[in-house]
Amino acid sequence: MAPEDIQQRVLRAFQEEHREHIAGIRSILRGWPSLKGEDLEEMLRMAHSMKGGARVCDLEVVERLTHDLEQVFSELGKKGEVPDEGQRRRIERVMAAVEDYMAVLAGGGQPEVPVEAFAELGLRVPSRVQREMEEMPVPAVKPEGKVGKVAKQDTLRVSATHLDRLLQSSSQVLAQSMQQHGVGVELQEVAAVLDDLQRQCDVVRSRGEEALSPKVSGPGTLQELQRGMAKLSRVVRGLRTQQQQSARALRVLSGRLQQDVRDARMVPAGSVFEGFPKMVRDMAGDEGKEVEFVVSGMEREVDRLVLQGLKDAVMHTLRNAVTHGIESRVARESAGKNPVGRIGLELEVTGNRVVLKVWDDGRGLNVDFIRRRSLEAGLVSEDEARAMSAEEVRAMVFQPGFSTRKRATSSAGRGMGMSVVREAVVRLQGQVAVRPGVPSGTVVEMVAPLSAATHRLLLVKAAGQVFAIPSGAIQRLLRVKQELVETVDGKAAVWMDGQAVLLAGLADVLGVGKAELVVEAGGVRVVVMSILGRRLAVAVDGWVKEMDALLLPLPYPASASPFFSGGVVMEDGSVTLVVQAAELMERFKGKGLSYREEDVAALMEEARRPVILVVDDSFTARTLQKNILETEGYEVRLAVDGVQALAALRTGRFDAVVSDIQMPHMDGFELLESMKRDARLKEVPVVLVTSLNSEEDQMRGLSLGADAYLVKQKFDHKDLLGVIRQLV
Known part of the structure; x- marks a missing residue:
C-alpha cells in the first residue's frame, strides 16, 4: 500500500476519533459544575488521545490546541478543582477551533490557521506553521476590469472499489451488447431465406398445379417451399432464444450497473x-x-x-x-x-x-x-x-x-x-x-x-390513465369489500387499526375525472398511504406493477400542478406522472375515530404477498436466503432438491425460484430444464445461486433460461434482493 494511502486511512480514523472524544467531553461537561475527580480524569484521557492522534497525522495546529486542552484538565486534576466559568468557555473555544479545522479537512480543503483562536487563548502558533504562513506567496492584485467567470465544477470522490465495480459491470454490459451483433447476422440470414421463399413462390405460381404435387421435387416445388419454411422456423426459434437470453442478461446487468452508480454517489x-x-x-x-x-x-x-x-x-x-x-x-x-x-x-x-x-x-x-x-x-x-x-x-x-x-x-x-x-x-x-x-x-x-438516482414506484390505474405512487409513502395494498365502506362526517372511510381512515378516489383528488369504484372479486382496490403518522386510503381502478425508475422534471404546464413531482419514461416511450404523496395528504387532513374492536367486523383482505421458492440442500444456505427474503416482506417456501421443488411448483403458485445447482436427485440445471419444458412453469423467473463460478457454468445456466446467476463466494444479499425486485 502506498504511503499516501496509509496516511489517508489514518486521517480518516482520526476524523472519527476526534468527533467521539469531543462528544464525550461535552457529555461530561453537561453535568457542570457538579463534576467529580473521575470526570476530570476521563476528559484528560480523551484530550491526551486527541493530541496523540493529531501528532500521528502531522496536524500541528490540532496538536497544539489539544495540548492546551490537556494542560487545563491536568491542572484542574492536580488541584482537585472543577472548571470555573472562564475555564469552561476556554475548553469550548478549543474544541470549536479543532472541529472547524477538521471540518475543512474532511471536505477536502486546506484549512487556514485559526489565528484569532490562538490569540484569544494566548497560544503561540507552532513555529513550523508560522514559517509556512510567512513563506506563502502574496496573491497578485488583479487589474480592474471585466474578468470572465470560471464556472465552478461540482466534484465527487469515488472509492477505487466503486470504480472497479463500475468498470466490471460496464464491461459485462458491453459484452452483451456485442452479442447483439450476432443477432443482426442471424436476421440477415432470415431476410435471405425470406427472399428465397418469395422467389420459390413466384415459380410455383408460374408452374401451376404441377408444382404442388408431392411427387415433384426441385426448385419451385411444394417440397422445396416446405424445406425453406422448416429452415426459416429453425432460424427464428434460435434467434428468439438468443434474444431472450440476451435480454435477460442485459436486464440483470443494467440493474447491477445502476446499483453500482448509485453506490458510487453515496x-x-x-x-x-x-x-x-x-x-x-x-x-x-x-x-x-x-x-x-x-x-x-x-x-x-x-x-x-x-x-x-x-x-x-x-x-x-x-x-x-x-x-x-x-x-x-x-x-x-x-x-x-x-x-x-x-x-x-x-x-x-x-x-x-x-x-x-x-x-x-x-x-x-x-x-x-x-x-x-x-x-x-x-x-x-x-x-x-x-x-x-x-x-x-x-x-x-x-x-x-x-x-x-x-x-x-x-x-x-x-x-x-x-x-x-x-x-x-x-x-x-x-x-x-x-x-x-x-x-x-x-x-x-x-x-x-436514501438515493435520488431512482425511485421505487407503484403503477396504478385511475380514470383510464396510469399514475405512479412512491412506494415509500405506501403502507399497504388492500381489497376492501364495497359494502363495508362507511360514511364518517359525510365522507367515505374504511376502518383500519382502530381508526376511520378517509377514502378518496385518486381520479377525484388529482382532478383528472370522476372516480367510480371498480369492484373486482367483491372488493375495491385501495392504496393506503401513510406519511409521518397520517393516513389516507385511495381507491384506484387497478394495480399495474412496481418498478424502479429515474424521476424526470415535468415541463410547463404539468410542472405547475402541486399533485405531481415528476414523470418517468415507460418502455414504450410514454411518460407516466408521479403523484406527489405529501400534497395529496395535505388536501385530505382527516382525523381518525376510535372504536371498539369487538363492534366492527373484519373489513379488508390483505393483498397477496409475492411467494418465493428457495431450493438448496444446505440447511444454512436455505435459512440465510429465507431470512433475507422474509425481512423484505416476501413469503418463502423451501425445498431440499429439484425433485421436491418441481412437485411444489406443480401444486402451488410461485412468483420466483431461487435455486442452488449442486443438489442430490435433481440438480439446478435439470430443474431449470424441466420448468422451461412445462407450459405452466416456463414463465416463472429463476435465479441460480451457486458456488460454481466458471464462465462455462454461468453460460450454461443463462442458456437454459435462468434470469440471473449469482456466485456464493461473492454473495451479497443486496444483489439477491435487487434481482428479485426486478423479476417479481
Whole structure:
C-alpha cells in the first residue's frame, strides 16, 4: 500500500476519533459544575488521545490546541478543582477551533490557521506553521476590469472499489451488447431465406398445379417451399432464444450497473453537513445564547444529491432552533434549566429511507400563539383557526408567510424559513413533520429517499390513465369489500387499526375525472398511504406493477400542478406522472375515530404477498436466503432438491425460484430444464445461486433460461434482493 494511502486511512480514523472524544467531553461537561475527580480524569484521557492522534497525522495546529486542552484538565486534576466559568468557555473555544479545522479537512480543503483562536487563548502558533504562513506567496492584485467567470465544477470522490465495480459491470454490459451483433447476422440470414421463399413462390405460381404435387421435387416445388419454411422456423426459434437470453442478461446487468452508480454517489452525511457545528455556534453567539450542538449518525452513507437537497432544509431548521427554540440564559435559569441550551442533529437510515431529526430543549411550540399568528397573517379564517387540532396548528409553521417574529432580523422574521424546509423535503419525494420534544423543546423530523438516482414506484390505474405512487409513502395494498365502506362526517372511510381512515378516489383528488369504484372479486382496490403518522386510503381502478425508475422534471404546464413531482419514461416511450404523496395528504387532513374492536367486523383482505421458492440442500444456505427474503416482506417456501421443488411448483403458485445447482436427485440445471419444458412453469423467473463460478457454468445456466446467476463466494444479499425486485 502506498504511503499516501496509509496516511489517508489514518486521517480518516482520526476524523472519527476526534468527533467521539469531543462528544464525550461535552457529555461530561453537561453535568457542570457538579463534576467529580473521575470526570476530570476521563476528559484528560480523551484530550491526551486527541493530541496523540493529531501528532500521528502531522496536524500541528490540532496538536497544539489539544495540548492546551490537556494542560487545563491536568491542572484542574492536580488541584482537585472543577472548571470555573472562564475555564469552561476556554475548553469550548478549543474544541470549536479543532472541529472547524477538521471540518475543512474532511471536505477536502486546506484549512487556514485559526489565528484569532490562538490569540484569544494566548497560544503561540507552532513555529513550523508560522514559517509556512510567512513563506506563502502574496496573491497578485488583479487589474480592474471585466474578468470572465470560471464556472465552478461540482466534484465527487469515488472509492477505487466503486470504480472497479463500475468498470466490471460496464464491461459485462458491453459484452452483451456485442452479442447483439450476432443477432443482426442471424436476421440477415432470415431476410435471405425470406427472399428465397418469395422467389420459390413466384415459380410455383408460374408452374401451376404441377408444382404442388408431392411427387415433384426441385426448385419451385411444394417440397422445396416446405424445406425453406422448416429452415426459416429453425432460424427464428434460435434467434428468439438468443434474444431472450440476451435480454435477460442485459436486464440483470443494467440493474447491477445502476446499483453500482448509485453506490458510487453515496457519501458520509458528515462530508456535506460538516459546517453546521460552526454555524450553530456563530448564530448562538450573535443571539447572545450558549448552545451545545450534538450530532449523531454522520458516518452513515446517503446519496450526495439527497444530502445537498436537504442541506438548506437542515440549515433553516437549525437556525429556527437557535433563534426561536433556545431561550436566553436568564430565562433558562429562571425555568430551572441548564443555562446552556442543547440542539441536536440526528441521522438514521431505515430501509431505503433516510430520517433526519433536528431537536432542541428550548421553550417548545406555543399552539395558542401559532393559532393567533396564523389568523393575524391571514393564513386561516376564524372558523378554521378554532376548528384546527393541535397537530394541524403546529403544521402551520410550514406555511409560506408564517413567522412568530413581528420584526425581521438577519436570521429570522421573514416568514420563509420553515416553508423552505417543507418545499425542499417535498421536492425529494419526502415528508416533514414537527412535534413537541420530551420533556421540552421541539423535534422536526424529515424523511426522504436514501438515493435520488431512482425511485421505487407503484403503477396504478385511475380514470383510464396510469399514475405512479412512491412506494415509500405506501403502507399497504388492500381489497376492501364495497359494502363495508362507511360514511364518517359525510365522507367515505374504511376502518383500519382502530381508526376511520378517509377514502378518496385518486381520479377525484388529482382532478383528472370522476372516480367510480371498480369492484373486482367483491372488493375495491385501495392504496393506503401513510406519511409521518397520517393516513389516507385511495381507491384506484387497478394495480399495474412496481418498478424502479429515474424521476424526470415535468415541463410547463404539468410542472405547475402541486399533485405531481415528476414523470418517468415507460418502455414504450410514454411518460407516466408521479403523484406527489405529501400534497395529496395535505388536501385530505382527516382525523381518525376510535372504536371498539369487538363492534366492527373484519373489513379488508390483505393483498397477496409475492411467494418465493428457495431450493438448496444446505440447511444454512436455505435459512440465510429465507431470512433475507422474509425481512423484505416476501413469503418463502423451501425445498431440499429439484425433485421436491418441481412437485411444489406443480401444486402451488410461485412468483420466483431461487435455486442452488449442486443438489442430490435433481440438480439446478435439470430443474431449470424441466420448468422451461412445462407450459405452466416456463414463465416463472429463476435465479441460480451457486458456488460454481466458471464462465462455462454461468453460460450454461443463462442458456437454459435462468434470469440471473449469482456466485456464493461473492454473495451479497443486496444483489439477491435487487434481482428479485426486478423479476417479481
